[in-house]
Amino acid sequence: MNGATVRSRTPLTEALRDIQAPVRERLELVVTEMQAIVSSELPMIESVSGHLLQMRGKMFRPTLGLLASEIEGAPEARAITVAAVIELMHLASLVHDDSVDHSVLRRGLPTVNSLFSHQVSVIMGDFLYARALSALVALGDLELLRIVTRVSGELTMGEMQQLAAVDTLSFTEQGYYDLIRAKTASLLSAACETGALCGGARHSEALRLYGERLGMAFQIADDILDYTEDSTTTGKPSGLDLKEHKVTLPLIAVLPSLRVAQREQVERLFATESPDDQQVADVVAIVTDAGGIDVARRRGEQFAQEAEEALDGIPDGPARAALADAIAYVMERRW
């Protein structure tokens, strides 16, 4: 754990509560709508859905979508459904990601693949996605469908890119940005853009851009956490990315400037099928000492600033203020 970055969790939970305040009641409706969309007579599906809705986390994407729908002060009713669809797509992609990665825990709870089976998680991801899209089709808005299906393609491309990376240590900073844009920023961006189309359509491009830059900052913050925080705060072991041979920004930033012995240590970790905790801790120390965390943080702040600039033309009000606060929240979150 990096002492300099430790903050208590309470202020962040409060920060999230503040961000969600303008949309608190509608956020509850999103949960109800999600339940309605995935309801089924099959006990197995009900059981998996129940588990997933229980581990649904902070509902960050629906929060952004609802805020975006509210920037003109007149959100449309369908914003609820759209936000539910986006969150279900997010859940569907998490379920398949966990299955692909053989992950055991997600947000401190067992994953679908570990609690049920690999089979159930493949089918359940498909089910969530199919139902979410049916609900979106029922709204009858082709523009929303265009955004959402394009993002599905991007999400899977991101996953495949990550999986197919053969020589991960040759990964460039630009390659990293392309990857996190596809696997993370695309859906946050879609949450904001589709939300804007349900009440603030003339700002949909600005909010799409805001969501994308916020998503980049979000993922960079996440990748930094993997270097700085222990499992009690992230709900997953620190250094997990390194253990899984995933190269993220902190490492990419320092790779060219490492000394030969350090570079060799990094290469040894990537050549070891299951690196042990000491190997991981050593590389974390190398990256940190070489300034990788600092560089990554600066890049994250740059994206955060671009997200803020994207809000320039948005009308003042509680929704805009909350969207601005969401940027700070993303930069400081510890989960």
Add this chain to the structure above:
Amino acid sequence: MNGATVRSRTPLTEALRDIQAPVRERLELVVTEMQAIVSSELPMIESVSGHLLQMRGKMFRPTLGLLASEIEGAPEARAITVAAVIELMHLASLVHDDSVDHSVLRRGLPTVNSLFSHQVSVIMGDFLYARALSALVALGDLELLRIVTRVSGELTMGEMQQLAAVDTLSFTEQGYYDLIRAKTASLLSAACETGALCGGARHSEALRLYGERLGMAFQIADDILDYTEDSTTTGKPSGLDLKEHKVTLPLIAVLPSLRVAQREQVERLFATESPDDQQVADVVAIVTDAGGIDVARRRGEQFAQEAEEALDGIPDGPARAALADAIAYVMERRW
């Protein structure tokens, strides 16, 4: 191998060629369209797509869709894209099914999960589905989207139903029909209905029904084959369903009338984690001798007849004739 059901393969291949004759050229365009829809800059995706398009089989669903679009003699150009989307959805579901079932072969070729990995097959199925839907969204027809997304839901429900079956020997004939309607008939039905909406809209309900009944007959014939044919014709081992503890119509039909000793033999197979060839052969013999194949064949013929009746109001012409021939083809196919 059951001698009474063996027919040479050549007449069937010719039969398929005859069925496809009215749409032969457009069927080639469907292949080109499928390639265009899944094209990607990622080498891994190109490689998996190439493998999948190579094992694409008989293009039976696109054939039905194109024929349905041609019943008024004026098929719309978009019928090509719609047929490509349906076939890609079919491929996506096969890729995930094989991953769920850990299947090694499909149509005599290695499955994506065996040739690449479980991970690749999960992501690739998602990718095919996402791209197919994007292509459909681009056509801008909400009715088509409604049909296709509803079917996606049904396909996954069928898969989950099959997976979640705990006491499979209590499976009823009605339960079996519900299952095969969801997992097979729904997509053939959608192929016909969406095809009809691209050139013969006033017959879309009749063709939807035709496709559904054809699909029921199709799956029953498939399940019979598992009892009657060896691996050289099916491309997969005979009795595979029994080995995997899948209860299909031939067994369901005879279960209530089995003698105690026979019933016990069946139960032993279902209680054995990996039944050996002898156990499977014994149960195949029990089911065959008790008349299970004959009953299943009669039920299949009933659905085939209903498919034929659904064509009653369809204008005479080469497309209708080919759709009628497709029924006989389904009943006699050996692959």
